[in-house]
Amino acid sequence: MIYDLIIIGAGPAGITASVYAARKKIDFLVISKDIGGQAALSGDVENYTGYQFITGSDLALKFQEHMNSFGIKVNMPERTRGLRLEGNNLIRIITDRDSYLSRSVIIATGKRPHRLDVEGEEAFRNKGVTYCATCDGPIFKTKRVAVIGGGNSGLDAALQMLKISPMVYIINATSQLTGDAVMIERLKQSPNVEIWNNSQVRRVYGDVFVKGIEVEREGKLYPIDVEGVFVEIGLIPNSEFADILTRNEQEEIIVDCYNKTNLEGIFAAGDVTNVPEKQIIVACGEGAKACLSASRYLSTHKF
Amino acid sequence: MDRIVKIYTTPTCPYCIMVKQFLKDNNIDFENIDVSSDQLAAEEMMQKSGQMGVPVLDVNGEVIIGFDKEAIIRALGI
Structure with a gap:
């Protein structure tokens, strides 16, 4: 089976991308080690528009409810181990329990504590x-x-x-x-x-x-x-598995303003990228952008 | 099969929420012990699991640390 899109990671960026993908009726799958990502681990959130105050775990639950309302399938807990380019513009995603083929990928794997x-x-x-x-x-x-x-x-x-x-x-x-x-x-x-x-x-x-x-x-x-x-001495990106992509000195995946990486069909969003501000609301916006870019890529390319 | 499932959690821990959801989805009855409001239970959890992280699951005396889905499935026989 070949998916149109695989989203790796289910934090704010990955979940938002998945909501956009569901609304665009893209044939896709989410693979993640958890749901909510770092947002779920945050204490008090006072700068997410629309909520004057919400705890990180409650906000993550809201994200999850939104995702569930579309019946989005999440393979979890599952860790991605590698990415490989295959023929016909296909991308292979290798995880700790399976291997998948997709026409496009959004990497939204976030960061982990140093x-x-x-x-x-x-x-x-x-x-x-x-x-x-x-x-x-x-x-x-x-x-x-x-x-x-x-x-x-x-x-x-x-x-x-x-x-x-x-x-x-x-x-x-x-x-x-x-x-x-x-x-x-x-x-x-x-x-x-x-x-x-x-x-x-x-x-x-x-x-x-x-x-x-x-x-x-x-x-x-x-x-x-x-x-x-x-x-609490900072974070490192979960980008080890994406060694086929161009990354900066901090090992963040380099993306342009359309969330494109250096390889066709592979997009990245949120804290795992070199986008400057690491904020929940920024990650959500980046996830939305990445999905719209992936959708445009899928509709303009022949496979 | 009769089994006693206890889960030691804190209200703010996302993995605790995931474990509880997983048990609910599989129709498993469990006793939730909130260690943030019960110091004795926190000590009991530390004794049982030899560590201080949540969640800790106790299935008929078998202790599972963290949201280890496969270990939970094995212990519950589901």
Whole structure:
């Protein structure tokens, strides 16, 4: 069987693309490891037009409901491993459980959290070290925690934890926090936060679970007793499988303003691309654009 | 087949929502334990699974960590 379109990823970009594809009655399939992507993991969303306030998981549910209303089929959880060009302008998509042929592809696989790459991080993964404050945060109620990273996602995690944790340490590599002023202001009003600037985590230690971290500041090492370590030091694109495409130094897939990649019939949208702003609303718009471009491609090419 | 299915979750975790939806879609009765509001249950989950991530599924004592669809299908025999 040959599909007209395969959408890889079901975050804001992939879901929006799928809604457009369903409305255009394109014969398509969605393949994804999850639904909602990073949006589902976001804390509070206050900048998605039409919602003055909604949680990331509720917004992701809304997206999912919208998708379900068209009866869109999502193969999930399924991870894409590779892309190959075949004859007659066809593209082969290889996943961890199958292989598919399609006339066009939209890659909307988003990003995943960056690792600290320090001793103890892997050993204590899910044993105190977490990459999803929204998911696992509540388990650390009444426990002291450290948030690694002073950008928006770090501050979001810290603000969330401040409500339920006796002490929150923010370990920030630069000389000052880089997140939004509104969030920094909210943090500064909290009595149970300690901000460590110019600081790097060197080690995570513990027994069965995390007991603390070792932090280096101005050449000196300090132990900090915490039971939770929330890693929020940025994201890397899920683009490894797309090694036939041109990517930038950050491994983001390079697209033009029509969401075209360097290969015919392959489009990309959202956080996995080099489009500058990584926002839910931007990803949705990019997903819509990518689907419209794919649709135009399908109607103007012979297969 | 009689089986007891418990699932340890937090309200904000998307994978928890997916597991619950998957169980509902397959008509599996389950007990949802919200570890964000029950500290004892959180400790119990940590003891059982040796880790602190949600969701954790307990099917007649067999513990499955995360939304591992295949492991869940195997454990439930569906």
